Amino acid sequence: MSVQVGSAATKFPTIFEVRLEHATLFKNLVEAISDLFSEAYFNFSSRGLDVLALDSSDIALVALLLRAEAINHYHCDRALSVGLSLADMAKAFRCTNNDDTLTIKPVDDRFNILAFKFESPNGVILDNDFNRVDIEYGPFEINEFPESKYQAIVRMPSAMFMDICNKLSSGERDTVVIISVDKERVSFFTGGKTGSSSIVCRPTQTVDKASTLSDQVTISLSSIQPTVFEYKIAEMGYIRYYLSPDEMQNDEDDTAKEDKMQNEGDEMQN
Structure with missing residues (x-):
């Protein structure tokens, strides 16, 4: 399982950082898609955070968007795509509280590990590091139709x-x-x-x-x-x-x- 408690300190310029004052929204989003999709691409860009996933039978896919301007703190210097395990993420999130503050940022300059930091109002901090995973299908885009x-x-x-x-x-x-x-x-x-x-x-x-x-x-x-x-x-x-x-x-x-x-x-x- 690619989850570690106790995140390593970031020692390079932060390419992107996402912070949500209430983790409940992100937890509910992961729960809504993790039953059907085991892995997903997390795409960070100027417009915000996109999550895209395709199921193993190629019958269903999901597209999730959190707009940059609607996130409490969103910083992204350049677009990048990282594959992550939704199954590991959903399992780790069970130990967090809905009123926690969530911060997402890379641990290394190659984006092989992303840190998800949960901090409760009373100062309890839980760091989960998720390893980048190789997904069978490559990154993709979805054409929107009127x-x-x-x-x-x-x-x-x-x-x-x-x-x-x-x-x-x-x-x-x-x-x-x-x-x-x-x-x-x-x-x-x-x-x-x-x-x-x-x-x-x-x-x-x-x-x-x-x-x-x-x-x-x-x-x-x-x-x-x-x-x-x-x-x-x-x-x-x-x-x-x-x-x-x-x-x-x-x-x-x-x-x-x-x-x-x-x-x-x-x-x-x-």
């Missing part, structure tokens, strides 16, 4: 979306959920060995762990692009999950099953 490029945009309370996901998944990790949208309603339904389930949301009731970060989730749907689930973090930034449609697996049996689920869902709604 809302006009999507066939449907759904905005709803994030707590409602989390409740829907919990009810449809029934504790199963790999549940396939179909989202159907028309001018009057948005429907979520799924099927399994014991039957099918359907939940319908009317317009008047305007990737679920992120619901603690934002009151609202925006779901952007397209038949030719990944579905985007966006949670805005007040004025600080956002977290976005990009999920490729299940039918992109090109499996005829899966397609037939989805058609059956669609028909069953339509019958339940009518």
Whole structure:
């Protein structure tokens, strides 16, 4: 495990430094993505801190942004990208408190180690040094598309979306959920060995762990692009999950099953 308690002193000019007065936000962000992604690129630039990760099946990716102007203290002389273990980070953060102050900066001039320093209001300091990791895929960028490029945009309370996901998944990790949208309603339904389930949301009731970060989730749907689930973090930034449609697996049996689920869902709604 690449975590050390007791950070080494920095003996070179600081290329970047990030300080958050309340660590709870960063802890919640790591928790929101560490279950699905084991490693991520932490990109430091003039615009702020970007975190990008791709899952092992190449079906899901996440993009997280904390804007420089919204961070209590942000200093970055030049852009750089560092791969870190989210699993190690989430484990180490369990020993910290939500009201701690968090400072992030490099330990060496090659950026092989990043120091995450947590300091509590009563003066207790916890230093965690995370070793740089080599990630199988290289650094990447995500092209942003305007809302006009999507066939449907759904905005709803994030707590409602989390409740829907919990009810449809029934504790199963790999549940396939179909989202159907028309001018009057948005429907979520799924099927399994014991039957099918359907939940319908009317317009008047305007990737679920992120619901603690934002009151609202925006779901952007397209038949030719990944579905985007966006949670805005007040004025600080956002977290976005990009999920490729299940039918992109090109499996005829899966397609037939989805058609059956669609028909069953339509019958339940009518």
